[in-house]
Amino acid sequence: MRHSLLVRLVASTVLIAVCSIVATAWLAARSTSGEIRHQQGQTLASDARINDALLGYAASHPRWDGVEDTVRDLARRNDRRIALATEGGTRIADSATGRPPLPARASAVVDPLAVDVSLVPGAATDRIDARAVGPFRLPDSERVRLRKEVDAQAACGLRRGLRPGTVVVGPGGRPYIRDDGQSARTTGADPQRPRVGTLTGPSTCAVDPSGMPRASRTPGPTATEKRALKQLAALVTTCMHRRVDVGLDETGKPTAPASAAECLAGARRTQLKPYVAPAALLYIGSPEDRTPRIDPYGIAGVTAVILGLAVAISVLVATRLVRPVRAVTAAARRMRAGDGSARVRVRAKGEVGELGAAFNEMSEHLDRMERQRKAMVSDVSHELRTPLANILGWLEAAQDGVAELDPALTASLVEEATLLRHIVDDLQQITLADAGRLRLHPEPVDAVDLVKQIATVHRAAAAAAGLTLTTEVRGSLPLDADPARLRQAVGNLISNAIRYTPAGGRVTLRAYADGGDVLIEVADTGPGIAPEHLPYVFDRFWRAEKSRSRQTGGSGLGLAIVRHLAEAHGGSATVRSEPGRGATFVLRLTGRTETA
Template sequence: MRPLPRPAETPDAAPQPVPRPAPCSPDTPGPTATEERALDRLTALVRQCHGSQVDVWLDETGTPAAPSAAAECLASARRTQLKPYVAPAVLLYIGSPEDRAPAIDPYRIAGVTAVILVLAVGMSVLVATRLVRPVRAVTAAARRMRAGDGSARAVVRAKGEVGELGAAFNEMSEHLDRMERQRKAMVSDVSHELRTPLSNIRGWLEAAQDGVADLDPALTASLVEEATLLQHIVDDLQQLALADVGKLRLHPEPVDAAALTEQIATVYRAAAEAAELALTVEVSGRPHLEADPVRLRQAVGNLLANAVRYTPAGGRVTLRAYGDGDDVLIEVADTGPGIAPEHLPHVFDRFWRAEKSRSRRTGGSGLGLAIVRQLAEAHGGSAAVRSEPGRGATFTLRLPRAPE
């Protein structure tokens, strides 16, 4: 039997559509248009490789299939068809036995390790020194303070937490030094204030005992005055001590500032007239506050007594009261010589007096203004002063206004 002749093929001819077998079941869908084009292209590649008319179809799993004789051509055609869509293969080069890794030099590794250790130790020592130096400075300053050196300060130039520690220590040291100086000054002032009246009383009593002086009414009145002064100093010290420990008792009640200032002015108006001074009262509105009237009269009375004492004849003392927001302000203004700027920060200090001789003719014990500040703070307020030399002084009590 003579074989059937093959139809002539042109390798470069465009692929012709190949009739596909119908689906095995009507429920099985056939290939889509895109799949048909891809299958036609694959068929053309398989025929070009095999050199004969070979059919390519999709099996039940949707995989291209061809006769077993064209299996290799099908695999090659599929690789050619998928090559534009697949990443190139990774080339793995395996060296030959001659391509050996360089030998490990243990001395070199040891040297590098030693250098790293030296650098690490050096940096650790540097950081530790920077951290320890300010701590040592604070420790040394604390030991000097314990030895009695009130001027001990720690020199700390570091920043961060260590710097804050040094600054806090210096602030504490300065505060303790200031408190110690104030304590010594207070002991000296108290001894001075108590020694003067006690010496007078003792001297006159010894003179009377020895028959040198007679206890006539004038001498008796003088001794009573000295004893009264001594009692005032002791009472003031006790009041300040109670205020320091927070045991100063107050009995607050609604107070009309206008009525209060008028009452206080009435008490001191006679002393002002005796000193040839004009004492006036100025009240704006009807300010009310919640305060202890006895303590408040004491505070304002101390201010008025100072104003009358230091204002020269022909001057004026003004007592004002007015509201300022949630506060009530009570002011005592005079036309006296005023206070020097360097003395203003010390006006409310205990036993402080600008006149250092502490003569009874020029001032009191130096506790009156300290008591004023303590009473104002006990009421939840504050005391302040403003003054210019030669233009008088104005003392201000700022107290909370009474609730409506």
């Protein structure tokens, strides 16, 4: 199949189409993927900023009243449509004019007590926004006092050569010192982190016995923080069913032992709920459609490459197809000019190879037929010339008085004339067979009786040649055939066997059934036929011995007539032989099925 012309043409077309599709898809993906990734990155960053801003608003306001201005400002700065709605579907705020329908799906839930970690990857483990401080928010007076203490600690450390830090204010207003390059911790309790009110050094700016400066005391909880801690501790104790120590870390975030982490998170949500806005659905509209940037020069280049590839493949396939066709054309013209040896060198396979092989077979057949035609003309001329020369010579001799036209000479002349008529009759039968006009008169015939009759007729000729003619038949072998033509065919085979079998040999005539066919065989014990001669045995005027003497062969038409007669009956004529072991000629005829 891979050498088939159809398969190659289809494969070439598919290859070109696939290359075009792949190139087009690759170009489109390459032209738009960068823009899409850029837009997706901008969209995610924008969504995170919007969500963070609204979370900050919700963490610092107990209601959503007044969020409209914030929503519009965020929409303007991010070039997006932003809408907020309650979980029941009531619209809280919308940056779009005309109040169009909300998108079918919310982008996120804005809830400072349950932060969406997909938009806030660094959220605390309890998912409570750090800006939600509720009752821990310090008044201005306490903020000023704590700030003075922290500033004094930072100045003391700087005078004593401690590593300098930065004073940072936590979400609730509590200031603390953060080491440069370190971020404040806002997660749960850390046993290694100082808690508010824990002594880590003397209260004054002093040094230890080795001369190194000592850390100062972390400012203790304010009155506001104490009240909030008392309330929170009560909630945690109720959850744990035992008293739990609840404190603050240096940023002002409540802490508790790790075993009470879940109860602390639940207690904080209960405590903070009145101070933060309720959860709301956030809708963020798609950004404006932007036409991806496409490189026209890239498209032109890829198109040129595809065109060049298509042309190259087409030229290659066409060249491989045209080359053998041109070779066949050239050989055909040589044949027309009279060169019978014109052949095509077959290299390709598939339909093109079959075309070359068929042309070579046709050329060889025509060359053989031409040689046979010339040989036939020569043979016919020779076969007719010999008896005609004999007849003419004896008649001229009798006319001149040289020979006496006695009964013996007359019989010889009659024999020569009979031979002429036989040759003419054979040629006529060959001509009728070639033209498809060989007439048969089929009738029910028993092959066994027919074989016995033919053996009886030729037994005398076999005895005269010193041969034994036997038959091997049994039963009944009915068939529909022309008995005269069939006798002629079998008689030709027997005559041929008698002619080529040396004296003392044997000729056997057999008839038997083979399935639904009747086989008639004529076997001899002659010299046999060489393998290279077997394909030409049934050709007209063919002789293994090229001598034209009638003592070594007949006219060369007998076996050709046998084949035509067998084919006219719908059968076949074949031969099998080995040199030195005789030859067996087989007529295969279709038997007749007898009905009751």
